[in-house]
Amino acid sequence: MTPERRLHTDTDDGMLLMISGPSGVGKTTITRGVERAIPDSVFSVSATTRDKTEADVEGVDYRFVSDEQFRAMIDSDALLEWAEVFGKRYGTPAAWVDEQLSRGRLVILEIDVEGARQVKAKMPEAFGLFVLPPSEDVLLGRLRSRRRESEELIQRRFREAKREIREARECGAYDAFVVNDDLDRAISEAVETVRGARRARRV
């Protein structure tokens, strides 16, 4: 970065943190907990072609875009990574992430395993954290209680979750695994793990 573009809050401490986990495991709550606990962290708002739900805030949770807009982002190399999840596309804005890293921020991506593999291949120094359920039974219970979905869809998400956990263990994109047995404890462990990784890089 040119010296005149440097802000007084900029540091050389940038770190890319990827947080993943199967749906129903509580990763969004853990991600937001890490963001709250680490003052210079910033959350990367992904672009997605999925429909906006009532719970979503445009520009805060996602940037909701059309298929054409998403394709244009791929074609212009605007995405650090992208993947298709349940038939919809999700991607991370490359320029924004670069800018934040160069300012020394902890940049948090909440992305799936496929996206994390792509990032790790491009940026091996990225830190991957995967959130695990305490057991498969607990995960199935959480999927059942979370949304009013058909049993067929719940079973599909459950199969997908088990596949994702296997892949996460084998793919080499993750540096740490945190079990969400208790939300506060899991957030503390995630925060300490990230702080430790960042400290280790300074020396």
Ligand code: 5GP
């Ligand atoms: P949801 O639609 O439930 O918010 O997210 C579905 C899945 O897409 C989650 O596993 C989430 O982590 C993943 N996801 C969200 N944003 C991105 C992204 O930018 N890239 C990738 N690869 N996955 C994402």
